[in-house]
Amino acid sequence: xxxxxxxxxVKRWSMIFMAIGGLAxxxxxxSLFMAGDEHAHxxxxxxxxxxxxxxxxxxxxxxxxxxxxxAVNYAAESGWWVVIKRILEAxxxxxxxxxxxxxxxxxxxxxxxxHLYHWMDASVYSDFMVKTAEGxxxxxxxxxxxxxxxxxxxxxxxxxxxLNVPFMIIRQLLIMGGWIYMWKRFRTRSLEEDLGFERGRHxxxxxxxxxxxxxxxxxxxxxxxxxxxxxxxxxxxxxxxxWYVFSGLWLSAMIVAILMVVWLKSIGELKEVxxxxxxxxxxxxxxxxxxxxxxxxSQFMLIWYANIPEEVTYFQARINAYPLLYWGMFFxxxxxxxxxxxxxxxxxxxxxxxxxxxxxxxxxxVDVYMLVTPGTMKQHGYIGLLEVGMAIGFVGLFAFVxxxxxxxxxxxxxxxxxxxxxxxxEIH
Amino acid sequence: xxxxxxxxxxxxxxxxxxEGAKVVVAKGIKVSDTYSPFPIxxxxxxxxxxxxxxxxxxxxxxxxxxxLAISGMYYMMIVDWPMYIGxxxxxxxxxxxxxxxxxxxxxxxxxxxxxxxxxxxLRNWTLPGVSAKNPHxxxxxxxxxxxxxxxxxxxxxxxxxQNLLKETGTVEVFEK
Numbered sequence: 272x273x274x275x276x277x278x279x280x281v282k283r284w285s286m287i288f289m290a291i292g293g294l295a296x297x298x299x300x301x302s303l304f305m306a307g308d309e310h311a312h313x314x315x316x317x318x319x320x321x322x323x324x325x326x327x328x329x330x331x332x333x334x335x336x337x338x339x340x341x342a343v344n345y346a347a348e349s350g351w352w353v354v355i356k357r358i359l360e361a362x363x364x365x366x367x368x369x370x371x372x373x374x375x376x377x378x379x380x381x382x383x384x385x386h387l388y389h390w391m392d393a394s395v396y397s398d399f400m401v402k403t404a405e406g407x408x409x410x411x412x413x414x415x416x417x418x419x420x421x422x423x424x425x426x427x428x429x430x431x432x433x434l435n436v437p438f439m440i441i442r443q444l445l446i447m448g449g450w451i452y453m454w455k456r457f458r459t460r461s462l463e464e465d466l467g468f469e470r471g472r473h474x475x476x477x478x479x480x481x482x483x484x485x486x487x488x489x490x491x492x493x494x495x496x497x498x499x500x501x502x503x504x505x506x507x508x509x510x511x512x513x514w515y516v517f518s519g520l521w522l523s524a525m526i527v528a529i530l531m532v533v534w535l536k537s538i539g540e541l542k543e544v545x546x547x548x549x550x551x552x553x554x555x556x557x558x559x560x561x562x563x564x565x566x567x568x569s570q571f572m573l574i575w576y577a578n579i580p581e582e583v584t585y586f587q588a589r590i591n592a593y594p595l596l597y598w599g600m601f602f603x604x605x606x607x608x609x610x611x612x613x614x615x616x617x618x619x620x621x622x623x624x625x626x627x628x629x630x631x632x633x634x635x636x637v638d639v640y641m642l643v644t645p646g647t648m649k650q651h652g653y654i655g656l657l658e659v660g661m662a663i664g665f666v667g668l669f670a671f672v673x674x675x676x677x678x679x680x681x682x683x684x685x686x687x688x689x690x691x692x693x694x695x696x697e698i699h
Numbered sequence: 700x701x702x703x704x705x706x707x708x709x710x711x712x713x714x715x716x717x718e719g720a721k722v723v724v725a726k727g728i729k730v731s732d733t734y735s736p737f738p739i740x741x742x743x744x745x746x747x748x749x750x751x752x753x754x755x756x757x758x759x760x761x762x763x764x765x766x767l768a769i770s771g772m773y774y775m776m777i778v779d780w781p782m783y784i785g786x787x788x789x790x791x792x793x794x795x796x797x798x799x800x801x802x803x804x805x806x807x808x809x810x811x812x813x814x815x816x817x818x819x820x821l822r823n824w825t826l827p828g829v830s831a832k833n834p835h836x837x838x839x840x841x842x843x844x845x846x847x848x849x850x851x852x853x854x855x856x857x858x859x860x861q862n863l864l865k866e867t868g869t870v871e872v873f874e875k
Contacts, residue, residue, distance in 0.1 A: 572797045578786050615754075697740055 275540060275682045277674045285671040292664010299657050313386075314651060320385035321647045322658055324376045326665040328499050329639045331369025331447075332520030333527055333669075337362035338454045339487050340524060345457075345480035350692035351551060354543040354683050358531045360461060362524060363454045364676040365669055370447045373499060377443070381436045387647045390434040390505045395424040426506050434505070439498055446490045453483045461684060468686040491517045500639075503646035507585045509574070515566040516642065519635045522559040526628040526635075529556060531673070533621045533628075535682070543683050546619050547698045553618030560608035560631065567601060589641060592650035597641055604634040636662060705731070706847045706857065707834045708864040709871040713739045716843045719867030720745045723847070726863060727854065732846045734838040757815045764810025768803045834875050842870065 299319040306312035341359040344352040352359075380391050389395065397409035399417040410417055427434070456479055460472050492513035501512050509515075529552045535541040574582045589597045607630055617623045637654075644652035684690065710716040713735060720730055720742065730746040733739065742748075773792055776782065776799075781789040789795055820826055831839075838844045845864075849857050857874070864872045 568797075568800065572800065575797055576785055576787070699740065 274680075275678050277678050278538060281670065281674055285667045285674070288663050288667025289671065290667075291660055292667055295657055295660025295664055298660065302657070314648070316385050317387065317648045318652070318657060320376055320379065320387055321643050321652070322661045323372055324387060324499065324647075325636075325639050325643050326661055327369050327372030327376060328643075329520070329523070329636055330365060330665050330669050331373060332495075332516075333524045334363050334365035334369055335450055335487070335491070336517070336521040336524035337528065338366070338450065338457070339484070339491070339521070340528075341457065342453075342480035342483040342487065345476050346484055348477065348689075350689035351548060351696040353687045353689045353693035354541065354548060354696075355528060355532055355552070356461070356684055356687065357677065357680060357682050358528055358535075360454075360458055361673040361676040362527055362531070364458070365672050366447070366451050366454060368668065368672055370451065373447075374443075377436075377440065381440075387643075388502055388505070389424075390427050390430065390502060391436060392422075394420065394422040395427045396431055397428075398423050424505075430505070434502055442494055443498060446486075446494060449486055450483075453479060453486065462680055464684060464686045465681060466686075468688065473688055500642050503643060504585055504588075506581060509570055509582075509585075511566060511570045515563070515570055516639075518559060518563040518566050519638050522556065522563055523632055523635045525552065525555045525559060526632050527673075528552060529624050530628050530632075531677075533625050536621070541682055543694050545696065547696045548693075549621065549624065550615075550619045550698060551696075553612060553624055556624070556628065556631070557608055557612040557618060560604065560612075563635075564601070564605040567605075588645040588649070592645060593641065593652075596637060596654075600634055600637045600641060604631060604638065607631065607634075703848075703850050704874045705834075706849060706860055706864070707873055707875055708845045708847075708867070708869045709835055709837075709873070710843045710845070710868065711841065711870050713737075713843050715868045716845060717742060717745065719864070719869065720845060722867050723845070723863065728847060728852050728860060728863075730845055731848045731851065734833050734835070734844040734846070736839055736841065736843075739843070753815055753818060756818050757811045760814030761807045761811035763814075764807040765803055767810070768806035769799070772799050772802060834873075 299315075299322065302315040303312070303319060306315045337359045341356065341363065344356075376385075376387070379385055380388050383391070386392065394400075394407075394409060397411050397420050399410045399413050400420040401408045401410065401414065401417050409420060457476060460476055464472060496513045496516040500516060501508065529549075532541065532544055532549065532552065536544060571586065574586060608627060611623060611627050612618055640654070640658070687693075708719065710719065716733065716735075717739065720733070723730060724745060724747075732748075733742055733746065735742075743750075776789055776795070777792050783789060784798075787795055787798065792799075824832070833839060834844050834846065835842060847860060847864075849860065852860060855863075861872050
């Protein structure tokens with residue numbers, strides 16, 4: 272069986288990218304200790320941990336959504352995708368790394384190393400407090416010598432049953448661990464299939480993907496975006512938020528798949544992939560761009576129209592402090608694919624797909640940046656060396672992990688029952 | 700279109716029709732159309748049918764719908780009878796644009812979709828009460844027909860074309 276070897280160029284560049292990321296990481300950690308006053312220190316802390324959260328969430332989401340797309344195709348028993356299946360599998364293999372980055376942020380928050388999640392602050396939950404020389408103790412009852420706690424936040428206190436650290440750790444471990452475990456099962460069976468086809472194994476994949484779609488669909492539209500992103504703006508909530516975040520991540524996952532396919536074709540691999548496969552992937556990129564834009568606008572327009580103070584604060588924080596970045600991000604992610612990818616031939620044009628893919632990938636990274644930063648850093652955030660450096664570092668790590676997984680198995684699963692159908696895939 | 704009779708070759712498999720069309724086209728004969736119960740992939744390239752322009756129509760209908768929606772709302776909500784809804788003063792179109800977007804979007808889709816469907820029906824002349832034009836009733840069931848216009852292929856006689864078609868595995872060759 273022909274195995275794929277990673278070109279040295281890619282190895283070298285992913286190493287260089289990771290080195291840049293490492294430098295940015297050191298710079299970020301150093302900035303925590305070098306801050307002059309307390310204000311600068313708060314700024315450095317929020318900036319550093321926001322970056323880890325943004326990149327961890329973005330790249331974890333991409334890996335998870337690639338696995339989701341694999342499960343969709345299994346459950347639908349579609350044929351066309353078989354020749355790109357290994358690429359989706361490889362993208363999914365980044366999930367554990369992204370999950371580790373996210374859990375580092377969560378645990379650090381629980382130990383009050385940063386203050387991204389306001390609800391982790393114990394002071395907001397109690398009505399009363401007692402100040403002594405040793406420190407402050409909080410009470411829910413007016414005990415002897417207690418005064419009213421000025422930090423008490425009734426809204427957050429009402430959410431304590433859901434927003435507390437142990438419950439968040441438990442549910443996120445279950446969800447993310449479950450997804451990684453399911454990915455592992457798909458991957459193991461996929462590798463076994465290279466040795467010989469077995470009917471039962473294929474139908475186990477179909478059954479597992481149906482289970483995965485349920486185990487993925489509910490948390491990706493609720494707990495995962497709520498916990499990691501929406502709880503930053505603890506008072507604010509939107510029922511559409513989960514789908515909005517998911518659509519952006521799904522699009523990014525499809526873009527990564529397209530870029531991988533185009534790159535592999537350009538170095539002479541993946542001979543089975545023809546223009547029809549690329550056309551289909553281009554259609555996905557075009558379509559999900561509109562899904563994302565639609566959800567963005569649906570969320571924005573209802574809140575803008577109703578104009579309720581507790582809801583509009585979210586958009587005010589973004590539009591007032593980051594007008595260019597926020598509207599620019601929406602403009603790029605909505606108008607660019609509409610103009611550039613509307614035409615049939617453009618969806619088959621690898622150069623166009625590569626350029627649009629890179630632009631939209633950056634655009635959706637900025638989208639995630641805009642989800643996090645205005646909540647954690649108010650109006651003081653900006654995309655500087657640290658942001659770019661850490662993003663580049665994550666891209667390097669991401670490329671390193673997925674190409675390594677790709678090199679572990681043949682690029683095309685020849686024993687998949689729909690392999691023949693996929694090779695002869697032809698659309699117009 | 701000529702008024703003379705046309706030659707039809709009937710096949711019972713789309714793959715045989717594709718092979719037959721290749722043979723006929725290689726002899727320099729122009730195939731004017733094929734009739735099939737489902738789309739035969741790749742046949743348009745073999746017999747040289749031009750790419751459909753309905754996408755261009757759809758774009759124009761969509762732009763028309765968008766323009767109608769914008770001008771309609773501009774007249775109704777801004778010029779004729781400005782209304783103050785939910786703290787949104789209706790003196791300027793742009794200030795209220797987000798609330799008009801759903802209507803703009805829906806009207807664009809409505810016009811594009813209906814325009815496309817009507818264009819398709821008119822262009823193919825498949826309207827209520829119009830009699831079917833397919834050469835053989837079974838081309839809507841399980842047979843496939845290829846149409847050749849003798850007036851477009853004067854280099855060969857009708858008999859020669861018919862004999863050529865019979866060698867390509869047809870079920871029947873007839874004139875109509």
